[in-house]
Amino acid sequence: MKIKPINAALGAEVTGINLADLSEQDFQALYDAWLHYCVLVVRQQSLTENSLVSFSKRMGKLELPPASEARVSGDGGASLPEIWTISNVTVKGKAIGALGNLEADWHSDMSYRPAPPAASVLYAREIPKSGGNTSFANMYAAYFNMPESLKAEISRLHVRHDSAYTSVGTLRADSRAVEDLSEVEGAIHPTILVHPETGREALFLGRRLNASFIELPNDVSERLLDRVWEHCSNSDFVYEHIWEVGDLVIWDNRCTLHRRDAFDNGTRRVMWRTQIKNTHVA
Ligand code: OGA
Ligand code: MN
Numbered sequence: 669m670k671i672k673p674i675n676a677a678l679g680a681e682v683t684g685i686n687l688a689d690l691s692e693q694d695f696q697a698l699y700d701a702w703l704h705y706c707v708l709v710v711r712q713q714s715l716t717e718n719s720l721v722s723f724s725k726r727m728g729k730l731e732l733p734p735a736s737e738a739r740v741s742g743d744g745g746a747s748l749p750e751i752w753t754i755s756n757v758t759v760k761g762k763a764i765g766a767l768g769n770l771e772a773d774w775h776s777d778m779s780y781r782p783a784p785p786a787a788s789v790l791y792a793r794e795i796p797k798s799g800g801n802t803s804f805a806n807m808y809a810a811y812f813n814m815p816e817s818l819k820a821e822i823s824r825l826h827v828r829h830d831s832a833y834t835s836v837g838t839l840r841a842d843s844r845a846v847e848d849l850s851e852v853e854g855a856i857h858p859t860i861l862v863h864p865e866t867g868r869e870a871l872f873l874g875r876r877l878n879a880s881f882i883e884l885p886n887d888v889s890e891r892l893l894d895r896v897w898e899h900c901s902n903s904d905f906v907y908e909h910i911w912e913v914g915d916l917v918i919w920d921n922r923c924t925l926h927r928r929d930a931f932d933n934g935t936r937r938v939m940w941r942t943q944i945k946n947t948h949v950a
Contacts, residue, residue, distance in 0.1 A: 669694050671701045671708075678806035678924065679907040680705035683712070687916060688719035695726055702787075703866055706924050707804045709909060710916045715791060717748045717940070720916075724750070724789050724942035727918070731785055731943040737766050744793060744938040754790065754939040756931070769937070770836035772928040774805065774901065776921050777943065779874030780831035780854035786946035789918050794938040795911045799931025803908040807870040807923050810900045811860065814871075822859050822881070822896060829854040830878035835928075837877065849886045852878045863922050864948035870923040871900065900925070922946070 669685045680701055685694060687710060702708045715723070724730055733752040739745060745753040745764030753765030778784050790802075811819070831854035832843035839845055846852055859881070861872035873879065876897050881889040909917060919926060931937055 669697065671697070671705075673705065674707075674709065674907050677809060677905050677907050678705055678804060679707040679709060679909075682708055682710045685710065687713050687723045688715055690723070690726075699727070702918055702920065706806055706808070707907065707909075707917065707919045710918070711912070712914045713791065713916045714914060715916070717746050717751055720789075720791055720940055720942065721748055721750045724944065727787055727789065728944040729947055731945050733766075733943075739763060739765055744936070746940045750942060752941040752943065754941050755937060756933055757936055757938060765938070767834070767836050767928075769800075769931050769933040770838075771930040772835040772926075773837065773875060773877065774897075774925045774927045775835045775875035776872070776925055777835075778921075779857065779872070780829040782855045783946055784855075784857075785921050785943045786948065787918055787921055787944040789916065789942045789944070791916045791940045792911045792913055793940060794936045795913050796931045796935035796937050799929055799935070800937050801908050801910050802917070802926055802928045803906050804919055805900060805905045805925045807872065807900070807905075807925060808863075808868050809905045810902070811869055811871045813904070814899055818895060818899065821892060825859045825881040825883050826856050827859050827873060828852055828856050828880050828882050829874035831855075833877055835875065846878055849878060849880050849889075852880065856882055861922060864946070866923075868923070871896070872922070873897070873900065873925065 670683050672681050730750050740759050740762040741747045743759050755765035756769040757764045830852045832846050861870050
């Protein structure tokens with residue numbers, strides 16, 4: 669097994685392993701590298717649904733896709749209940765998975781829940797020739813490199829995380845449209861998270877859409893959040909992943925943000941995904 673850092677911001681590429689047949693020792697090395705680099709890219713895997721689920725269970729307890737993400741099976745979509753399909757493919761007009769071909773803005777997964785997941789695992793089954801790249805941003809580094817004055821302004825504040833919209837900006841089936849910030853529903857979290865496994869401090873922003881600092885008037889919160897987000901989307905903190913079939917990417921959802929480019933809906937993109945519960949407490 670070789671673990672090679674990708675860039676100065678975050679991420680490491682792992683080669684020379686088969687995730688379907690990984691010794692306990694190699695798994696521990698992989699897990700430690702993941703905590704350190706925040707994102708792991710494991711190349712050239714050929715996993716079945718079962719081997720993806722078995723590997724994912726070594727990372728932690730799995731969270732199932734919400735019932736509102738009802739999907740049809742077939743044509744590349746996964747059939748095991750533990751696997752979420754992320755895809756633009758449709759069968760008889762019905763999506764086999766979530767997110768379609770749209771751009772997904774910067775976010776961490778399900779931060780609008782009281783206990784957001786620790787990690788997500790995304791496995792590339794079919795990839796278009798171009799488009800659909802996924803970028804990751806290091807929120808330890810974003811906080812560490814923030815001007816002290818800005819840190820001081822936000823460090824004791826809490827953010828409300830909107831639950832109504834998906835990461836591609838569509839309204840969830842079980843949600844009501846939100847017109848102004850006072851109507852937002854979703855969990856409230858401290859702006860600075862102490863990572864329960866590493867003990868390091870990271871910014872925990874969720875996503876920009878409909879977010880607010882609950883201690884501030886809305887207009888003040890909007891201006892401050894704009895400054896924070898401008899700092900965080902600095903490319904110094906980012907790795908952009910260009911997918912190949914067989915790539916498996918694991919991100920730490922507590923200390924990273926991710927976004928995805930749109931892609932041509934005339935092409936096929938099929939990903940299988942699992943989500944790991946956060947069973948660790950700071
Ligand atoms: C996700 C997600 C990005 C992608 O599955 O949570 O944001 O590249 N996916 O499809
Ligand atoms: Mn996501």
